[in-house]
Amino acid sequence: MMQMKTLAVLACFMASGTTQASSATPKDVQAFIRNANACEHFAGEFDGSLSEKRQREIERSVVKHCQAAQKQLEQLSAKYKNDPRVSEIIRAQTNDSVTSFR
Helix, strand or coil, X not given: XXXXXXXXXXXXXXXXXXXXXXXXCCHHHXXXXXHHHHHHHHHCCCCCCCCHHHHHHHHHHHHHHHHHHHHHHHHHHHHCCCCHHHHHHHHHHXXXXXXXXX
């Protein structure tokens, strides 16, 4: 019984730590992460067997998210260059789709 209570308390601490870590990430960096992830996702969707309509939809999404992420990457890298913790978050979330976009 005591073990169950200990596990429950531990689970609560872990869950709250995850929330704090996310909320400790600046909102502009969170927006970059969302765009970088969407950029990578849509860039991976390209497939020559898709209909032209779907290919255009994907291309619009790639441009929207990759262009935004690339611009954010430049701005945020400069803004947080003296903050090693945030700089590492940015670096870890930067993917090839963002860096190689146009």
